[in-house]
Every structure is written in structure tokens, then in C-alpha cells.
Amino acid sequence: MPKRTLEEMDHQSAQVSTPDLAHSKKKRKAKTAKEATEQENTVDSVEETKAERKERKRLKRMKKLGETETEGKPHNGIEAINPIAHQEELEASDQITDAKAAKKADKAKSNALKKAEKMNKDPNASNGEGLSAAILPVHNESASNGTALYTENAELSAMPQAEIDKFLADNFISIKDPLSKTNLRPILKFSYLPSDNAAQLTPFKSFKAPTPIQAAAWPYLSAGRDLIGVAETGSGKTMAFAVPCARHILSLPGGKNKGPRAVIISPTRELAMQSYEQVMLLAKVSGLQAVCVYGGVPKDEQRRALRTADIVVATPGRLNDLINEGCADLSKAKYVVLDEADRMLDKGFEEEIRKIINTTSTERQTLMFTATWPESVRALASTFMKTPLRITIGDNPTGDLRANARIVQKVEVVDPRNKEYRLMQLLKQYQSGAQKDDRILVFALYKKEATRVEGFIRSKGFRVAGIHGDLSQEQRTRSLEAFKQGGTPILVATDVAARGLDIPAVKLVINCTFPLTVEDYVHRIGRTGRAGKEGLAITLFTEHDKAQSGALINVLKAANQPVPDELLKFGTTVKKKEHSAYGAFYKDTGSEDKVAQKIKFD
Ligand SMILES: Nc1ncnc2c1ncn2[C@@H]1O[C@H](COP(=O)(O)OP(=O)(O)OP(=O)(O)O)[C@@H](O)[C@H]1O
Numbered sequence: 388m389p390k391r392t393l394e395e396m397d398h399q400s401a402q403v404s405t406p407d408l409a410h411s412k413k414k415r416k417a418k419t420a421k422e423a424t425e426q427e428n429t430v431d432s433v434e435e436t437k438a439e440r441k442e443r444k445r446l447k448r449m450k451k452l453g454e455t456e457t458e459g460k461p462h463n464g465i466e467a468i469n470p471i472a473h474q475e476e477l478e479a480s481d482q483i484t485d486a487k488a489a490k491k492a493d494k495a496k497s498n499a500l501k502k503a504e505k506m507n508k509d510p511n512a513s514n515g516e517g518l519s520a521a522i523l524p525v526h527n528e529s530a531s532n533g534t535a536l537y538t539e540n541a542e543l544s545a546m547p548q549a550e551i552d553k554f555l556a557d558n559f560i561s562i563k564d565p566l567s568k569t570n571l572r573p574i575l576k577f578s579y580l581p582s583d584n585a586a587q588l589t590p591f592k593s594f595k596a597p598t599p600i601q602a603a604a605w606p607y608l609s610a611g612r613d614l615i616g617v618a619e620t621g622s623g624k625t626m627a628f629a630v631p632c633a634r635h636i637l638s639l640p641g642g643k644n645k646g647p648r649a650v651i652i653s654p655t656r657e658l659a660m661q662s663y664e665q666v667m668l669l670a671k672v673s674g675l676q677a678v679c680v681y682g683g684v685p686k687d688e689q690r691r692a693l694r695t696a697d698i699v700v701a702t703p704g705r706l707n708d709l710i711n712e713g714c715a716d717l718s719k720a721k722y723v724v725l726d727e728a729d730r731m732l733d734k735g736f737e738e739e740i741r742k743i744i745n746t747t748s749t750e751r752q753t754l755m756f757t758a759t760w761p762e763s764v765r766a767l768a769s770t771f772m773k774t775p776l777r778i779t780i781g782d783n784p785t786g787d788l789r790a791n792a793r794i795v796q797k798v799e800v801v802d803p804r805n806k807e808y809r810l811m812q813l814l815k816q817y818q819s820g821a822q823k824d825d826r827i828l829v830f831a832l833y834k835k836e837a838t839r840v841e842g843f844i845r846s847k848g849f850r851v852a853g854i855h856g857d858l859s860q861e862q863r864t865r866s867l868e869a870f871k872q873g874g875t876p877i878l879v880a881t882d883v884a885a886r887g888l889d890i891p892a893v894k895l896v897i898n899c900t901f902p903l904t905v906e907d908y909v910h911r912i913g914r915t916g917r918a919g920k921e922g923l924a925i926t927l928f929t930e931h932d933k934a935q936s937g938a939l940i941n942v943l944k945a946a947n948q949p950v951p952d953e954l955l956k957f958g959t960t961v962k963k964k965e966h967s968a969y970g971a972f973y974k975d976t977g978s979e980d981k982v983a984q985k986i987k988f989d
Contacts, residue, residue: 537606561777564776601627608752615760617757617778643676650720651701654727663679676695680700789946814849830880897924
């Protein structure tokens with residue numbers, strides 16, 4: 388093997404997967420659909436504009452949907468709603484032209500609400516007459532697993548379709564639904580969130596509006612759908628899955644603080660801790676409890692917390708340890724999230740994920756979120772999900788590999804022997820004068836390399852810390868904190884820090900050594916340019932990385948970044964993934980019984 392030996396990496400051997408033990412796909416209970424007797428809106432086809440025509444079709448669609456969804460079984464969600472109420476409310480508000488009309492509308496609204504109340508008390512009433520005549524401007528979607536029903540906010544329903552279309556088009560939002568059933572409008576404002584989420588807006592006080600992935604995913608997640616969300620790094624995916632999580636738990640019977648109802652799985656300890664902090668912001672408001680379960684720290688506190696925690700945020704290894712010990716009972720967990728899903732489904736984690744998911748409820752809602760969604764994991768993902776819809780944000784509805792377009796990507800082809808010299812030049816350039824406290828993240832591929840590079844940078848007088856698998860959890864946490872707080876503006880990391888970490892204002896990412904896959908490259912550079920900000924990534928590319936040149940060129944081109952001639956010389960062919968477990972060198976097993984690994988040097 389050339390310079391890079393797997394032994395030298397943060398590699399944990401990839402596990403062989405066993406045959407599919409995924410949950411049995413229970414068919415959703417067929418809904419009894421009653422033929423709707425509709426009366427089409429009579430529209431003057433000459434005067435009708437395109438937007439109006441669309442809106443009319445939408446209303447017609449929703450009318451059909453509502454009549455089907457509200458018939459048959461009563462829903463048992465806390466979001467007990469009545470479409471008639473919303474329709475009448477809306478119709479009433481449409482009619483407000485003067486004070487008299489406003490008064491009339493108020494009366495209609497109150498009548499509608501009274502009617503709704505009555506029908507919610509007596510669910511059978513929803514089968515009664517009146518419904519068939521109701522036109523439904525609001526989207527109603529009943530959850531597949533007995534959780535709350537989603538009702539679209541009336542103001543959102545009243546918005547012209549043209550505005551919705553513009554939002555979807557401007558943000559390149561593509562929604563692929565195998566059920567071709569619903570067309571839920573994106574939640575364009577925080578105030579459009581379902582009512583029981585409204586109280587949780589505190590974390591959003593500093594944000595103007597939901598990000599595209601949040602806006603598009605929230606309605607479907609609130610409606611109980613399985614979902615794959617693919618959106619660029621730093622685009623707010625954590626809140627996209629965390630916000631509906633609390634609502635989901637609150638809608639379940641059985642009360643709070645009785646053990647896990649939701650599980651969020653992350654590939655690294657640091658990412659798990661970060662997601663836990665975000666989840667806590669929402670959980671606290673609702674009186675829910677959460678626990679972060681990860682390796683490298685004692686288990687006792689985690690064991691204790693698992694007894695009452697409603698939400699478990701975990702790395703797979705430690706969670707499996709606790710499941711095996713009988714200390715983590717996930718049988719009532721109905722909301723399961725794989726964050727960094729492609730990583731979680733890759734060979735290094737697949738088996739552990741399978742074990743965890745098999746202990747969760749078969750009625751679960753399964754979510755997968757990521758910035759990269761390679762073909763290699765798509766089929767496997769579907770074995771865990773029930774007819775998931777896929778939401779892709781970005782100019783690539785097929786989910787091709789894309790880097791965040793706000794990041795300026797520079798690739799320098801260098802002689803491997805000159806890498807450290809060039810690294811030093813870059814650090815001097817980007818940490819001089821007023822920039823001396825700017826945060827710079829330097830990526831190495833190997834743990835030993837990271838240690839060496841960190842020492843080299845320190846020897847030149849820079850303030851630097853390191854984060855990789857050879858360090859204790861305490862050291863890892865300390866390094867990350869020092870970097871976040873600004874005490875050490877340079878952090879040298881292996882790919883343990885490539886995914887998900889949301890560190891404020893990282894000005895520059897330097898890839899000292901190229902990662903094993905271009906997906907990891909996209910995640911690494913995604914540590915800069917987050918939440919709408921600009922970013923810069925400089926990659927030192929050598930002949931040892933030439934197998935990746937084709938894929939890298941594609942990523943650069945897709946983001947309109949310059950492709951250096953020296954890189955083109957290595958070839959534009961995209962080679963099949965060389966390593967079956969990309970990123971496996973940073974796998975967090977969560978196990979405390981670390982087996983010593985033999986390190987080989989060429
Ligand atoms: N609606 C919003 N408006 C502005 N900023 C937001 C919004 N929602 C979340 N953020 C912020 O955006 C940043 C990135 O969010 P997050 O870490 O969830 O990104 P991500 O899409 O999960 O990234 P990655 O793919 O790297 O994991 C965070 O600092 C978060 O607080």
C-alpha cells in the first residue's frame with residue numbers, strides 16, 4: 388500500500404452486514420375513502436390567470452384530500468381540528484370588506500369553532516353530512532402512527548399559490564413523494580408552525596425565517612411522514628428534524644418523562660452533544676427531558692437519565708452497549724432520526740444502526756438528514772423507511788453531490804514534500820494583523836498526522852489545538868471549546884470534526900491532506916460558510932489524491948469554482964468509491980474497551 392495505510396488512520400474495521408432485519412413493513416391501514424361530491428368552482432377560463440388556475444386546482448385537490456382524510460376513523464391527536472372551522476374561518480376573512488362584514492366574519496368564525504369543538508368531542512360527527520360540501524383550503528394530513536394531525540395555518544393557506552411557487556423555485560426546493568398524495572405548503576414563517584410548536588419559538592428569536600429545508604420539511608414531518616432531507620451544509624437541518632420531534636412526543640398518549648419516545652443518532656460524540664444542546668432548547672419549553680448518550684465517558688449518569696428521558700441523542704456504539712445491558716428501552720420510540728444519514732448507513736455503522744432501529748417501534752416515523760446522499764446508500768435507506776418522501780434543496784433534484792455554493796473553493800496542486808511549507812505560508816497570510824484571531828480549521832487524514840501537524844504549527848508560535856480519536860474525550864471537548872471560544876484560533880482535526888459541527892465564524896478550512904471521499908470533502912469545507920455566511924476553503928492536493936480528481940472537479944464545476952489545470956491533468960474520470968466505509972477512520976464506537984491497534988508505517 389502506498390503512503391496511506393489503513394492502520395495509520397483513525398480506522399475501525401468495517402463490520403460485515405447481516406441480512407436485512409429491518410422492521411417489517413406494516414401496511415398502513417387503508418383509509419375508507421368516500422366518493423366526494425364536488426362542485427367545481429366555476430371560473431371564467433378567459434379571465435383566469437395562470438396563478439389563479441393553479442390555486443383553483445390546489446383547492447380542488449385539497450378538497451378531495453380533506454374529505455378522504457377526515458372520514459372514517461377519528462384522529463386521536465392533540466391537534467384536533469376541524470376543516471370546516473378553518474374553511475369557514477377563511478371564507479369569513481375573505482369577506483371582510485367593511486366593519487359590517489368583519490362582524491359577520493367574526494360570527495362565522497365563532498360558529499365554525501363551536502362546530503369544530505362539537506365535532507372533536509364526537510369524532511363520529513366528522514362522518515356526518517356537511518363535510519362533503521366543505522371546501523378545504525387547508526392541508527390536513529393524518530399521521531400514520533397515531534400522532535398529531537397536521538393542519539396548515541390559515542394565513543398560509545390563504546397565501547396565493549404564486550407566492551408559494553416563487554419560494555419553491557427561488558430556493559430550488561424539490562419534493563419527491565412516492566405517494567403523490569399531498570402537496571403541503573412550506574412553512575414560510577415560524578408563526579405558521581402547528582400551534583403546539585408556537586411556544587417553542589424562543590430559539591428562533593434571532594432568526595428571520597425558517598431556512599428552506601425547515602420550511603419544506605416541517606409540514607410533512609408534522610404530518611407523520613418518513614422523510615429524507617438533503618440540504619447543503621450549515622442550512623439548519625438540525626432544527627428541521629428537532630422542531631417536529633417535540634410536537635410528536637407531546638401528541639403521544641402516556642405522558643412525558645416516561646422513557647425514550649424519540650431517538651436521534653449521530654456519527655460523532657461532538658455532533659451528538661451539539662444536537663443535544665439544540666434539542667434541549669426545544670424540549671425544555673415543553674417539559675420534555677433529553678439525554679445525550681455517547682462513549683468515552685462513564686455510563687452511570689446516562690443509564691439513570693435513560694429511565695425518564697423522552698428524547699435520546701446518541702452515538703451508535705454507546706447506545707448499543709446500553710441497549711444490550713437492558714438500560715435503554717427504545718420499544719416506544721416512534722420518531723427516529725439518522726443525522727448525517729449517509730454516514731450512518733455506510734458499512735462502518737450499518738450493522739449498529741440496524742440493531743438500534745430494530746429495537747424501536749415498528750410504528751415509527753423515520754427521518755434521514757444529510758448534505759450528501761450517494762447512490763450507494765439509497766437502497767439501504769429505503770429498507771428502514773415507509774414510502775419516504777425526499778426533499779432536496781439546491782439546483783440538483785437528483786441529489787447529486789454538491790458543496791455549499793457560498794464557499795469559495797481553492798485547490799492547489801502541490802508536491803507532497805512541500806505541504807507543510809505551504810500550510811505555514813497560508814496560516815501566516817490568513818492570521819496576520821487584524822485577522823490574527825480568525826478561526827482556521829486544518830484537516831488531516833490520519834491521527835498521527837494530525838498530532839504532527841499540530842506540533843509543527845505550535846512550534847511556529849501559533850495558538851493551536853487538536854481533535855482526533857487518539858485524544859481522550861476530555862481533551863477533545865477541551866480543544867473544541869477553546870476553538871469555539873476563540874482561545875485557540877487554529878484547530879487541527881481528523882474527519883471526526885468533518886460532519887455537522889457548527890462552530891461560529893470559521894473563516895477558513897484548509898485541507899492539509901485530502902479525505903478518502905469527495906463526500907467527506909464537501910462536509911469538511913462545510914464547516915465554513917454556515918447559516919448564509921461566506922466561507923473559504925483551500926485544499927492542498929497531491930498526486931497521492933489523484934483517484935479523487937474527477938469527483939472533485941465535478942464538485943468544483945457544480946459550484947462554479949475554478950478548476951486548476953494541474954488538477955485536470957490528473958483526469959476527470961470519476962472512480963468508484965475506493966473505500967467501502969468512507970469516513971470510517973473517525974468512527975465513534977462509544978465503547979470504553981478500546982482495543983489497541985497496531986500502527987504500521989511505510
Ligand atoms: N432559520 C434559521 N435562520 C438562520 N439561522 C439558522 C436557522 N436555523 C438554524 N440556523 C443556524 O444555522 C446554523 C447551521 O445549522 P445546522 O448546524 O443545523 O446545519 P446543518 O444543515 O445541520 O449542517 P451540516 O450539514 O454541516 O450538519 C446553526 O448555527 C443554526 O443555529
